[in-house]
Amino acid sequence: xxxxPITNCTRVGVLIGVIICSGCANNAAxxxxxxxxxxxxxxxxxxxxxxxxxxxxxxxIAKGYETVTPRPIRTGVNNFFDNLSYPVTITNDIxxxxxxxxxxxAARFVANSIFGLGGFxxxxxxAGLEEHNxxxxxxxxVWGIPEGPYFVVPVFGPRTMRHGVGNLADxxxxxxxxxxxxxxxxxxxxxxxxHRRSTLLAFDDELNRAFDKYVFIRDxxxxxxxxxxxxGEPPEGDLFFxxxxxxxxxx
Numbered sequence: 001x002x003x004x005p006i007t008n009c010t011r012v013g014v015l016i017g018v019i020i021c022s023g024c025a026n027n028a029a030x031x032x033x034x035x036x037x038x039x040x041x042x043x044x045x046x047x048x049x050x051x052x053x054x055x056x057x058x059x060x061i062a063k064g065y066e067t068v069t070p071r072p073i074r075t076g077v078n079n080f081f082d083n084l085s086y087p088v089t090i091t092n093d094i095x096x097x098x099x100x101x102x103x104x105x106a107a108r109f110v111a112n113s114i115f116g117l118g119g120f121x122x123x124x125x126x127a128g129l130e131e132h133n134x135x136x137x138x139x140x141x142v143w144g145i146p147e148g149p150y151f152v153v154p155v156f157g158p159r160t161m162r163h164g165v166g167n168l169a170d171x172x173x174x175x176x177x178x179x180x181x182x183x184x185x186x187x188x189x190x191x192x193x194x195h196r197r198s199t200l201l202a203f204d205d206e207l208n209r210a211f212d213k214y215v216f217i218r219d220x221x222x223x224x225x226x227x228x229x230x231x232g233e234p235p236e237g238d239l240f241f242x243x244x245x246x247x248x249x250x251x
Contacts, residue, residue: 035222037150046152047214053155054197059204062197069198076120077195081176082131083112083119088170092134096142104129133228137166141229150218158221 037043066074086109093102108124108131116123125131140162141147148161159167171177176192179185210216226234 037218039149039151043152044214046154049154050157058197061194062201065194066198066201078199079122080119081192083109084175087173087175089132089134091173092136092139095139101132105132135166136169137163138229140166158217163225
């Protein structure tokens with residue numbers, strides 16, 4: 001697999017995003033996970049478009065995929081994509097100063113890549129190597145960059161400014177975006193979207209019961225990002241989060 005060159009546009013996009021996030025410093029008193037949705041009318045339009053696309057396209061395909069793909073295969077595929085994201089996790093371990101965790105995650109990545117057939121089998125769990133999830137959005141939070149406003153991005157869904165810029169930075173080191181052949185890259189990403197949507201089908205009934213689906217997804221997303229930012233241990237006094245962290249952990 002030949003690495004895809006990092007374009008100047010990507011670099012500039014990341015830099016501009018970081019500057020924008022830094023420019024939110026006048027909102028530093030706002031806590032991660034607080035609802036800051038200044039573009040709600042526009043976001044609701046994007047949400048509606050995404051919801052229609054999910055209802056008539058992505059969800060039916062995901063249900064068909066779940067129906068024809070045995071559970072052990074889906075588990076293996078999930079393991080594969082989790083392992084594929086580990087260069088991002090290891091990079092952010094180091095950037096956050098979690099050096100011991102970084103060494104363990106590097107060992108986990110090597111073990112699963114070699115002995116787990118590219119990560120299809122999670123061999124590392126039997127060696128006591130715990131799975132972690134780190135990304136540049138979390139790293140920016142550790143560095144003190146404010147979360148920024150909430151957006152709903154067409155196709156890609158909910159983001160905060162910090163997380164969105166973090167996604168751009170993640171793409172610089174994520175193997176899934178580094179295929180030089182754009183055709184292969186597109187096919188892998190489309191398959192990933194379908195598989196990822198299939199893992200969320202169990203949440204559909206709960207989501208459909210929500211009084212306001214937009215608010216439900218927004219609040220769930222913000223709580224989950226806060227959970228990740230603080231490694232599952234948010235600051236004391238966040239009673240709402242402490243009461244609901246298990247509900248939002250896997251959203």
